[in-house]
Amino acid sequence: MTALALPTGVWRRECLAEVKRSWRLPQFLVPTVLTPAAFYALFTLALNKSPSPAAAAMTLAGYGVFAATGPALFGFGAGVAMEREQGLIELKRVSPMPAGAYVAAKLAAAIFTTAMAVVLIDLLALVAGVRIPVANWAALTALHLFATLPFALIGFGLGMRLGGKAAVAAANALYLGSAVLGGLWIPPEMLPGWMRTAGELVPSFHLAQIARWIVGAPSVGSPGSHAAIVLGMTAAAGAWAWAGWRRSPA
């Protein structure tokens, strides 16, 4: 058979369309972008009358990771489950669009939303007097954007297995759980021992430790081992999500 090729630019167009869709859903976009910044402003800036720039930088490390988990878990977990119920994924699956383009587009939209939330937090950090070298800002931003990936894959795996309502509940539990156990809100040093132990099992803990190292705040363990653990968790989540896609009929 001839001409069984795929056109070029499918991935790019799919990504742009998905980002546009997110932009047109302000009821999802606005809370997802504002919540992390509001939490950061409240807990770091407002409650500590005049926080030290060092303290503001340390919490910035964690809140940036928190900003990535929302779009990832809700956009993928709840979003994919609902799209499955509405038959939107079915439409894509019978088309010649490669499955990867669907995932890439959803990821692009989640990273786009994360970027807006991270920019807001970074601006608040500047107001609070956080001053770190430009290279460290760049590394921190890159890490915060990367943090979307493992949570997006976890959300994707959930979304392919659960119905819409169950996926929202699961995404909420993971959103709050990974924030608390990962030490994104309250530094892990202040958590009870069992919670610190459990924190080792969530990617947010390791991501936040790398972020702390980047901003020059105290961290535990070596950034290299945290990075290795995060990459391993990301690969496992990816395999789990792919299995869910393969076994689901729609």
Next chain:
Amino acid sequence: MMDLSAVAALAGVTKRLGGKPVLNRLDLAIRAGEVTALIGPNGAGKSTSVGLLTGRLTPDAGEAQLFGLDPRRPAARGRMGVMLQAAGLPDVMTVREIVALQSGYYVSPRPVAETLELAGLTDLAERRCGRLSGGQARRVQYALAICGQPDLLVLDEPTAAMDRGAARALWATVRDMADRGASVLLTSHDLAEADALADRVLLMDQGRIVADDTPAAIRARAAAAVIRCRTRLTPAWASVLPGVREAGMDGADLRIVVAEAAPVARLLLDADPALTGLRIADATLEDAIAHLLAAEERIAA
């Protein structure tokens, strides 16, 4: 045996869904340039067959092929357009945007304006999909199926939720595409739709093909009427009358399925002058299928 001249085929396919067997070693081939209608009652396995041919489902046993390839490969689907029964549309995208995006999946798509025109959507192009009526959304689904100028068009219950006018307009464009050489597979539980469009009808029941013929031939084989009346005559007496396919009681009524109603009705009236409540109706598709199935079982026995 895999039919290699077919544009799409299932060979010896078995599929269970939710633990229940839906298809059992099914062979089915869609031939190039033909409009094939897959008809049958709900649960016959029509949508499952479509799911397998379009790469959405994986056979438990046997093989599915689409243009000689595994339908689960995106490239195999590049020459196929599909209109699904239960697919949704993204609420916040406009009709033009979704059609343009879908067109981009194909190597040589039809111009978007032309697709919109063919589907009767030109005036709705800038409307968001969330604000469409059910019938309008079906037309968008149709546009998504034809935008890639596919060699194979798969339409799963295409005119469900469409009014008669929209359905006829859709039939005309499907016919036109077939005349220009496209192969079409459509599922329906409407015999009239198959009659209007198809070159070939596959009648499906309980995961099997029970008849494979032209619409006219199927109609002739299935043509039947149902007579009901209140009478002292018994089903056993009625069942031996000429042309009676089936006789039984339906509540207090005698119910007889016949090939031709008039001669049997005359015999009934002659035999029981006190007969009341005589009604004659066309057999439904279910009756026709029951008849074709019964005929097949007699051959097998």
